[in-house]
Amino acid sequence: MSRRRDDRLTWETFSEGLWRENPVFVMLLGMCPVLAVTNSAVNALAMGLATTFVLVASGLLVSLLARYIPRQVRIATYIVIIATFVTLIDYSIQAISLDLYNALGAFIQLIVVNCIILGRAEAYASRNRPLKAVVNAAGMGAGFTFALLCLGGVRELLGAGSLFGFDLFGPNFQPWVVMVLPPGGFLVLGGWLLLFDWMKQRGRETEPLPRGETVHGR
Amino acid sequence: MAADSLSFIFLNTVLANNFVLAMFLGLCPFLGVSGKLETALPMGLATTFVMLVSSLCAYAINLVLVALDIEFLRLIAYIALIASAVQLVEMALKKYSPVLFRALGIYLPLITTNCAILGLALFQTFKGYDFAQSLVYALGAGVGFTLAIVLMAGLREKLALSRLPSVTQGAALSLMLGGLLSLTFMGFAGLGGGHG
Numbered sequence: 001m002s003r004r005r006d007d008r009l010t011w012e013t014f015s016e017g018l019w020r021e022n023p024v025f026v027m028l029l030g031m032c033p034v035l036a037v038t039n040s041a042v043n044a045l046a047m048g049l050a051t052t053f054v055l056v057a058s059g060l061l062v063s064l065l066a067r068y069i070p071r072q073v074r075i076a077t078y079i080v081i082i083a084t085f086v087t088l089i090d091y092s093i094q095a096i097s098l099d100l101y102n103a104l105g106a107f108i109q110l111i112v113v114n115c116i117i118l119g120r121a122e123a124y125a126s127r128n129r130p131l132k133a134v135v136n137a138a139g140m141g142a143g144f145t146f147a148l149l150c151l152g153g154v155r156e157l158l159g160a161g162s163l164f165g166f167d168l169f170g171p172n173f174q175p176w177v178v179m180v181l182p183p184g185g186f187l188v189l190g191g192w193l194l195l196f197d198w199m200k201q202r203g204r205e206t207e208p209l210p211r212g213e214t215v216h217g218r
Numbered sequence: 219m220a221a222d223s224l225s226f227i228f229l230n231t232v233l234a235n236n237f238v239l240a241m242f243l244g245l246c247p248f249l250g251v252s253g254k255l256e257t258a259l260p261m262g263l264a265t266t267f268v269m270l271v272s273s274l275c276a277y278a279i280n281l282v283l284v285a286l287d288i289e290f291l292r293l294i295a296y297i298a299l300i301a302s303a304v305q306l307v308e309m310a311l312k313k314y315s316p317v318l319f320r321a322l323g324i325y326l327p328l329i330t331t332n333c334a335i336l337g338l339a340l341f342q343t344f345k346g347y348d349f350a351q352s353l354v355y356a357l358g359a360g361v362g363f364t365l366a367i368v369l370m371a372g373l374r375e376k377l378a379l380s381r382l383p384s385v386t387q388g389a390a391l392s393l394m395l396g397g398l399l400s401l402t403f404m405g406f407a408g409l410g411g412g413h414g
Contacts, residue, residue, distance in 0.1 A: 033242075036242035076298075087290060087291075110333050112293060113332070115332050186400055189393050197390060208288065
């Protein structure tokens with residue numbers, strides 16, 4: 001059983017979601033909200049925080065309950081747990097800021113089907129003790145928020161000439177409107193992925209490999 | 219054309235507000251299953267079918283929720299409903315059409331986590347569509363999804379034969395292609411009168 005696995009809490013537990021296993025840039029999970037709500041940096045930040053909350057809360061509950069959930073119905077149980085927290089955050093955002101709620105639209109409720117959350121519940125939270133599951137979920141959430149900000153920042157900068165609503169370029173800036181429209185989402189994310197792939201490829205070419213290691217081996 | 223006539227809803231969801239290319243719903247299968255034409259088409263058709271079934275059920279269950287005044291349970295009810303709808307479709311297909319069942323294989327259960335299905339159920343509730351409108355909306359969404367995924371598969375099959383820089387192979391290229399397709403579909407926006 002996985003109970004006997006390494007229980008130590010390390011920096012790695014948090015940081016793997018940030019960079020090495022970034023849910024968006026590396027694992028390509030949860031793409032729908034990534035592209036849909038990142039037309040401004042504020043929306044991106046709100047979506048990232050909402051998803052992080054659901055990740056952490058459902059990670060904690062799943063980790064606590066994992067021993068009592070029968071194997072056959074575990075996916076359905078996880079979905080119900082996730083849906084409960086999404087309903088909570090949905091009503092909270094509606095209470096805090098109606099403008100934000102209208103801007104994000106149905107995508108808050110669609111956090112339920114975000115594969116990152118179910119994937120983490122199944123692959124990590126159900127097999128680790130609560131503290132570790134929470135720290136890891138927070139890392140994943142931070143990585144997700146970071147990716148959303150990368151996209152939202154670039155799209156708002158190019159498409160509206162501002163960042164977090166502050167005008168940066170003055171009145172003479174000709175906004176590149178397509179960037180805040182749907183095609184911009186695809187293009188900017190494609191651009192970021194290209195950049196990361198290129199960096200990875202260069203890193204592999206320039207770094208001399210340590211002895212006994214191949215390019216493909218970990 | 220009136221904004222709530224059936225033909226308008228259909229055209230609007232297929233072209234102007236295409237679920238994949240304008241509203242970013244169902245991107246996972248769009249990027250994952252669009253490698254080959256012969257898997258893309260069955261995937262599109264299966265999704266369309268599940269959309270029709272779950273739209274119908276969502277309409278019915280929403281009536282119950284509103285009648286009992288427990289709308290805050292809508293999300294949980296819908297997701298449970300979609301999961302069972304997919305399960306039902308799977309069992310029915312297995313019994314009555316084993317050939318089709320085998321052709322669809324793994325894609326059928328994966329439809330549960332396709333956000334286009336939940337999105338469809340939520341949007342039709344927000345827009346307050348009646349029974350016929352909901353069905354047409356679901357059909358339009360399904361046809362739009364099929365159209366997008368088939369177009370994408372065709373493009374990627376062509377690209378597989380061309381020479382590309384090694385960096386661009388993989389997800390980045392698919393996203394760029396999706397961006398171009400989405401740009402093309404923006405040309406239809408005049409039909410729908412913007413997002414709505």
